[in-house]
Every structure is written in C-alpha cells, then in structure tokens.
Amino acid sequence: MKRLTIEQLLGINKFAVDDDQAHIIVKKEICALCLNKPCTFACPANLYKLKDGQISFDYAGCLECGTCRAICPQATAALSWQYPRGGFGVNFRYG
Numbered sequence: 766m767k768r769l770t771i772e773q774l775l776g777i778n779k780f781a782v783d784d785d786q787a788h789i790i791v792k793k794e795i796c797a798l799c800l801n802k803p804c805t806f807a808c809p810a811n812l813y814k815l816k817d818g819q820i821s822f823d824y825a826g827c828l829e830c831g832t833c834r835a836i837c838p839q840a841t842a843a844l845s846w847q848y849p850r851g852g853f854g855v856n857f858r859y860g
C-alpha cells in the first residue's frame with residue numbers, strides 16, 4: 766500500500782473558510798513574549814510559523830483539533846479560540 770505524506774493527507778480534506786470571521790485569533794504581542802513558541806511545532810497543520818521572529822498564523826486549513834489551545838502556555842491571553850460557525854470549517858476526507 767502506498768504511504769502518503771502529511772501534505773498529501775492534509776490535501777485530501779476540504780475546507781469551507783469563513784472569510785468574515787476567524788475562529789482563532791492570535792494576539793501577537795503576547796506571542797512575542799513566549800519563549801519556546803510550542804505552537805510552531807505542535808500544530809499538525811503547520812499553521813503557526815515564525816517569520817522574522819514574529820508569529821504568523823492563518824486559520825484556513827485548521828483541523829479544529831485544539832492542540833494549540835492545549836499546548837499554549839498563555840492560551841487564555843494569547844488565543845481567542847472557538848469552533849468555526851455552522852457550515853464552515855474542515856470536512857475530513859479519507860481518500
């Protein structure tokens with residue numbers, strides 16, 4: 766059986782992106798004080814990235830797993846996290 770890469774597996778999913786309302790908002794001023802930035806290696810969709818020393822985040826492609834909220838040491842202050850509105854978000858497909 767052919768083994769797919771993470772990128773290929775993620776590419777199978779469909780996303781209905783809510784352009785009017787982000788379901789996760791990251792407060793970058795709090796992130797600037799975060800030492801290890803665990804979200805950058807824990808998000809399975811790789812949506813948190815470090816660019817020029819600053820956190821960059823795009824909610825499109827979110828798997829709604831909650832890992833970032835669980836692992837963030839400042840989750841209450843740094844993240845506004847909720848599930849997408851009805852009709853939006855990830856639609857998991859298994860090939």
Ligand code: SF4
Nearest residue numbers: 796799803804837843
């Ligand atoms: S772990 Fe939390 S506070 Fe740290 S960079 Fe990521 S979102 Fe920001």
Ligand code: SF4
Nearest residue numbers: 808827828830831833
């Ligand atoms: S909920 Fe999961 S997939 Fe979405 S941004 Fe957080 S860690 Fe990444």
